[in-house]
Amino acid sequence: MELLPDSAPRQPDTLDSLFDDIRQKIIPGVTHWQSPNYFAYYPSNSSTAGFLGEMLSAAFNIVGFSWITSPAATELEVIVLDWFAKMLELPSQFLSTALGGGVIQGTASEAVLVALLAARDRALKKHGKQSLEKLVVYASDQTHSALQKACQIAGIFSENVRVVIADCNKKYAVTPEAVSEALSIDLSSGLIPFFICATVGTTSSSAVDPLPELGQIAKSYDMWFHIDAAYAGSACICPEYRHHLNGVEEADSFNMNAHKWFLTNFDCSLLWVKDRSFLIQSFSTNPEFLKNKASQANSVVDFKDWQIPLGRRFRSLKLWMVLRLYGVDNLQSYIRKHIHLAERFEQLLISDSRFEVVTPRTFSLVCFRLLPPTSDQDNGRKLNYDLMDGVNSSGKIFISHTVLSGKFILRFAVGAPLTEERHVDAAWKLLQEEATMVLGNV
Amino acid sequence: MELLPDSAPRQPDTLDSLFDDIRQKIIPGVTHWQSPNYFAYYPSNSSTAGFLGEMLSAAFNIVGFSWITSPAATELEVIVLDWFAKMLELPSQFLSTALGGGVIQGTASEAVLVALLAARDRALKKHGKQSLEKLVVYASDQTHSALQKACQIAGIFSENVRVVIADCNKKYAVTPEAVSEALSIDLSSGLIPFFICATVGTTSSSAVDPLPELGQIAKSYDMWFHIDAAYAGSACICPEYRHHLNGVEEADSFNMNAHKWFLTNFDCSLLWVKDRSFLIQSFSTNPEFLKNKASQANSVVDFKDWQIPLGRRFRSLKLWMVLRLYGVDNLQSYIRKHIHLAERFEQLLISDSRFEVVTPRTFSLVCFRLLPPTSDQDNGRKLNYDLMDGVNSSGKIFISHTVLSGKFILRFAVGAPLTEERHVDAAWKLLQEEATMVLGNV
Structure with a gap:
């Protein structure tokens, strides 16, 4: 140019x-x-609602890393993510009132990375930090490339990323049998399966992986089960499509992008976890210059500890406005x-x-x-x-x-x-x- | 609430x-x-300019991961980051016309993470991927906590993150002697020093680390040298403060936040690298569904390969408008x-x-x-x-x-x-x- x-x-x-x-x-x-x-x-x-939300957020222009740096930003996010979880009929463990909770990430790439890192750190804690080279990730060849990138960032050895070929007779969903087979081989080689990523609405063809079966496999081997419903998650607010999320009760983390097909301006990627303590263990930092009464008393949510960056925008506003105005x-x-x-x-x-x-x-x-x-x-x-x-x-x-x-x-x-x-x-x-x-x- | x-x-x-x-x-x-x-x-x-930029960006609401998904977003970013590099008198290697170039990240946390991952992968390529446990990072105790978080994400062993005590008699800058001393001990233990992070304007007290000397150390040991000027970088557009960046010619990556003290709405963190190929090696993915003529011909910049997430907003607009309107x-x-x-x-x-x-x-x-x-x-x-x-x-x-x-x-x-x-x-x-x-x- x-x-x-x-x-x-x-x-x-x-x-x-x-x-x-x-x-x-x-x-x-x-x-x-x-x-x-x-x-x-x-x-x-x-x-219009999403645009107005962006305008208001740009007008406040706050940096809501900790609760104290804009209490309304954090609290509205907690509330709206709970609203959304209920709309999707996510199990109650994913609500902020239980041990879980939702958080707005930038993109599905960041959501899967955050989940993978929390899972990695959980596995390393259990198996020792020298065991990184043994950790194995499972997903279908229809999984978004974001997972491959997340693995690379997290230091998962590239030869331990199992790309299981999806079944063309099942609309390109992966089969539990194929995953189990790969897993057995890895177990017998002394490797440590620790993460399964399933997709509801794959990028190429909107395939839906069999969540209940994959979730059972994950549970049997104490693996983290992540569901990427970045695109198709939106459809699941309709009762007639909700069945595609059956099995989400087995998930450790679930992601959908309100910025794709939900009238909410980019970016606004929603991540829920069943146990927020794993995020906090992987992502919390507590330097002196960020200490404050509310955080020290453990009485508030500091979303800086649920994500990669420190700073964050007031993104819950636009999502709230979309839900309220429509x-x-x-x-x-x-x-x-x-x-x-x-x-x-x-x-x-x-x-x-x-x-x-x-x-x-x-x-x-x-x-x-x-x-x-x-x-x-x-x-x-x-x-x-x-x-x-x-x-x-x-x-x-x-x-x-x-x-x-x-x-x-x-x-x-x-x-x-x-x-x-x-x-x-x-x-x-x-x-x-x-x-x-x-x-x-x- | x-x-x-x-x-x-x-x-x-x-x-x-x-x-x-x-x-x-x-x-x-x-x-x-x-x-x-x-x-x-x-x-x-x-x-006003930053706000108008956010409005326009929200109106277009494009997702500029690849050049093809909105050529103007990528090209304007390349141009404006070159403008900014010239304003800061960065060495010409950091310009897009040379082997380097600038890219807008969300925050300084993401900028230092991106630099650290590129450096990690460069070091692993040289020393073998089993050498992760030997890689050592150096920074002062005044460095932002984002570096500690980046190390945790990148899998750097926590005992290999050298937090060198800054000198209270040097306004809390780190001394090259203290860094060299730590480095000698690590070298004699068979560890691999690979990353130095210096700060221009530390968070606690705006200290300026000695860039030329730290840069020389990095060069001597083939380490990546990152400069975090998130806050104080803005001041360096004034000739009387530019000397604080002397030594930036030794850096592999340099970061400042236009969203802090430069009238540009949050988020807008500017990262320049001297050799963009290291970013591309660490962050590029090329799934079939994203292939296109322009990318395949290698004739364009695809900023998805310079950052953690895939999706990205049209953030160069607001920075361009700030520069143009003021x-x-x-x-x-x-x-x-x-x-x-x-x-x-x-x-x-x-x-x-x-x-x-x-x-x-x-x-x-x-x-x-x-x-x-x-x-x-x-x-x-x-x-x-x-x-x-x-x-x-x-x-x-x-x-x-x-x-x-x-x-x-x-x-x-x-x-x-x-x-x-x-x-x-x-x-x-x-x-x-x-x-x-x-x-x-x-």
Whole structure:
């Protein structure tokens, strides 16, 4: 971007000139995550309530590391996370009134890292700190790459990260049998299984891992059981989707991102733990300059001890405002509307024999591809890449891709706040037209 | 806080009723970091420009993990961090045009963690991954607790974190001799020194560690040299304070927080590295669902590979707006004004023989205490605690404390955007009155 000067100005600029630059130089380079025609990756919802929450939080501009540095920030967070836990029907142990509690992290990457570090430290305490090289993590090959990064940060040996192949016949969920098998081999090699990460709504295809069975395995071997429901957690506020969380009672930690599909501006990732003492043991520091009466009396929550950084923003405000200003009934309707739109898109795909739905839809993500001619050399990779590149280059919609069982797959993730039937229909029309184009080029 | 119901509402609430709750239940529990009478910890500046930046960022609400997910967010960040590096006269290796570059992290805790992990992985690559238990970190006892937490996260053995006692005769800077001595002992024990963290503006008293000498030591033993200038880095945009950064040319990483004393809303912590490849080696992941033409061609920066989380906000906007709307000249005046106010407070202290300035002031933080009577049992701890508790309980000002050489010390940190002479004078009057009270109670 050669559009800006190469050093900061000595003298102030006018707001008008700045806004001109924003219009002419920034906005053309923004990827419009809020567009109703955005269907890539996962949604990043904003809303009037979320925006107002961000404004208020920016106005207070507090740094709520300890309770004393803004009691309302901590207390509202405790309350709103309890509200959310009840909405999701999490077991009561996850509430602040029991031994657990919820905390707002930046992202699901930080949530899984925090859980992994607490689990690592618990295991090292039990087995001795020299045993780091023996600790083994289990997850499916559909688990988000954040887990791999967390393992690397936590110093888990890369050869001890078990990537268990998910079952394509189970919509790409992992099977308990495959995990048990890997685990048996490790146990017989003298390794120490200590962490299972399950996903409710995997990134590539929204698969749901079998929580009750994985939870039982974790319990049998005194392992930490983490559930990543970053995207699909939102759907579980609807009674008809809540069953996807059955088994959460076995979890040590559970995460969902209010900033994805819940109208709450980025970032706002919710992490609940069943026993907060493990977080505090791993993350607490108590330097003299932060000591204060309330903390010393152990009468308050200091969220600095539940997370990686010290400083933290007043993020509970926006989540509280979303819940207050929309209400649970409307939020459920919001989720159902997107799932209905995804169903519609799935039906449109089925109506055109040139396409296939690659794995059955569970929430609001549809995985599909254009069927390649039988003679196709690379099983439709180039064909579908060109289809994606074509529609994305038009600037009219934005979709993304993944690979499942070696197939290059297109992902159509419904969930932007303004997306309606007409946007889905227009996207479908565009995909059909582009399909005709690329098939003609084969 | 029993002020709110115990579950989320089914039906939406009105904005009026929400704002009533904010006025009646939230604001009374907010610690007013933006008050001109806030002198505790360190400042957390907001400003009109910073606030507008937050609003715009919340409006776009993009998730800029990869260049493709919002090119303008990445490119503006690269440009603005280069601007800032030039303002601080960082060596050209720290610029994006060389092998280095800058990146916005959330906090200084994350900045030092990112640096430590990159350094750890570099050392493990050289010495073998079994050598983790031999890696040694060096810092002074005045270093922020974030380093201790980072070491714990990175799996550095707690007995290998060398906390070198700072020299009270050098304003609580660490001496190179003390570091070298600790290092010699470790080398002769077969340990591997790999990381030195120096501070420009320590948390307790704004000490400045001797960068050139510590940098030389780091270089001699192939160690990573990190500089934490979270607070005082802002002052170094003024030519008369820039000498405190002499020696930064030896650093591998350098950090300052624009969200502290630079009118940029929290969070906005700036980290520069001399060789970005070490960050990328430690933090890059490349799952199929994130692959894209631009990233695969290696033609762009993907900041996901320079940080812990995947997702990231459009934080460069607010920093750019602060620089554009105020200009470097005004920003320098802003810094100088606060330092002048701190000088004034220091002079007021000197004029009252009941008080002592504990260690000479360097920037806008004054460390002082009320002198205890010679008969005092605890060398003024209770006396000064009561003084702090008294003025803080009045609700008129907010100050915090630390301990230096066993003395309980009060900290008066000037730096809120609206603080003027009259606020400092009123704070001083309040402290004098409270001093008379607590001395009368001895």
